[in-house]
Amino acid sequence: MRHRLKDVAERAGVSVKTVSNVVNGYVHVRPDTRARVEEAIAELNYRPNLSARNLRKGRTGVIALAVPELDIPYFAELARHVVTAAAELGWTVLIDQTGGGREQERVVASGITDHLIDGLIFSPLALAAEDLAGLDGTPMVLLGERVDHGPADHVVIDNVAAAREMTAHLIGLGRRRIAAIGSQRTPEGASARLRLAGYTAALADAGIDYDERLVAPAPAWHRADGAAAMRGLLASGVRPDAVFCFNDTLALGALRALHEAGLRVPEDVAVAGFDDIEDGRFSIPTLSTIAPDKERIARLAVELLANRLDADPTAPPQELSAPYHLTPRESTSAP
């Protein structure tokens, strides 16, 4: 049923290698030979066996993208861009879902690199630098937070600056009791730490005292966590007039909790998020956010990988920064 080069060769009356040459677009093939071969290929509906080709070439044409969870919209949107950018280079993307635990991420980082993929784009939550030490072979690009001076390329955005800018935006609306949702004390919370740092820096810039009671932790960054954190803040009796959520799903949860509490957004409480996911453009109210250039992030990651594959694989790791911009919407509009 499934044909091989040999079958095509017999049918066209040429050698196996000539068929291979036609398939690979080698120039020195007589037009009539090429035509005969192509005809045979079409008749047999021949398709190359990629495993064999990979074995021979040492390349698979497949890269992996590992993200914590696909149904977090940010990662899904990112995945789309990575798939698109990779397709332009003729690569297929194998998407892996780590679940975000450190152990699972370690498995992905070390395990999946089994010759099946040429490279890995990895958006880790929990992974530490030492987990990456001694990984042989497969080139890797890290997305998001720096795994401090790890041995791999990475693409980041300036979380501190972005968080600071968003907090300053809230202050600019005249808000003074600005809560933050999403802090994390675990080692996994690298993004949380940086965004918190931006938040406190902006408060300091404006001469506003940091109030610990206004900072709510969130174990994960799902809608439910945002809603729970917001309810917690309201129940504790602090009365924020603005909330900076460390990502958009948290913010959507917070919007929901505020709605349930009968508070108006932005009149009573302004709400800001981070990530610019599609939902935020249609939520009620629409959500102000930090919009990282996801397409750029994806493209840079793919290019870094391509570089490491084609050029010097031993070059020192690079860190590239992707742009973002603050996108104000209804949830922080002036009343």
Added chain:
Amino acid sequence: MRHRLKDVAERAGVSVKTVSNVVNGYVHVRPDTRARVEEAIAELNYRPNLSARNLRKGRTGVIALAVPELDIPYFAELARHVVTAAAELGWTVLIDQTGGGREQERVVASGITDHLIDGLIFSPLALAAEDLAGLDGTPMVLLGERVDHGPADHVVIDNVAAAREMTAHLIGLGRRRIAAIGSQRTPEGASARLRLAGYTAALADAGIDYDERLVAPAPAWHRADGAAAMRGLLASGVRPDAVFCFNDTLALGALRALHEAGLRVPEDVAVAGFDDIEDGRFSIPTLSTIAPDKERIARLAVELLANRLDADPTAPPQELSAPYHLTPRESTSAP
């Protein structure tokens, strides 16, 4: 840098095949030999070359999941479940994004099956039965709409019954002018046709006349399309007291448009969706929806694939049905 069976064999002082036997858990290996080999494997950090193994075995351990768009939450959630179900069988999932066009889907259906994957789970939008004819080899499971009596297994939910049930639910609230958003006349719109059929059936059941002006098409099923369709309905002067959207993202867009028009949900207009995506549990108001059992769908699909791979590959195609249930939330609560 990267080691082969041969390297391990030399280090352990045994033949290549013995190492292979150890790696594959073959029983008749003396404990001390096994120990020596395992030690060598550990020292060299040996990992099998999957391309070579695949070439030899004719299996890759990879299945593909092809969906139109990853950043449509329904597909992202589905993808998560498929990845989880496949992992239990030791399979890796390669996720492919077709974009939903017929030509692209045809390429995926015929092209990706290039020996790189053992099977394909495919959620097509546009694909027609004739595109699947004459696909050799790779087993495929279709999700969602039946490609009429195509040559492949598929997992469906009863769209007509579900849509009918939801429409009846709206009628049960006392609504009589019930709009539908999401109809499509293109051949791609198989889901749209079935859900529309359920809608009209429910109207007929209740003795309500079908009013064409209440049915709004949507080229795609994104939030923006839902919002646009809703605005269109309102602008046209029809005054629906309920809207059944053919999926949740359309419904979220419709909620937004209603909000902008100053209409209250559910007091003025009840809104219902389909798919039960996470957003709908936190939107304002929360969204009534049809909740298909996504986990079940994923599991059935993976099992069908496993069956076809391990058991009789020539068995006649099966069609399995997954359950769903109507989940009422705020957007259709009694005023």
Added chain:
DNA sequence: AACGTTGCTTACAACGTTGTAGAAACCAGG
């Protein structure tokens, strides 16, 4: 006529793995 040059094609080996078949070592029972 002998010579390189170029264009086209081919035989062979190799990529790293595992199935097959069989050799070697071991064991138990006579």
Added chain:
DNA sequence: CCTGGTTTCTACAACGTTGTAAGCAACGTT
């Protein structure tokens, strides 16, 4: 110590592809 059976191990070939090197025409140049 031999016999027959089991356990343990190995040599070889094969999976389908492509790189290498080399062969064979056909050509134009000396």
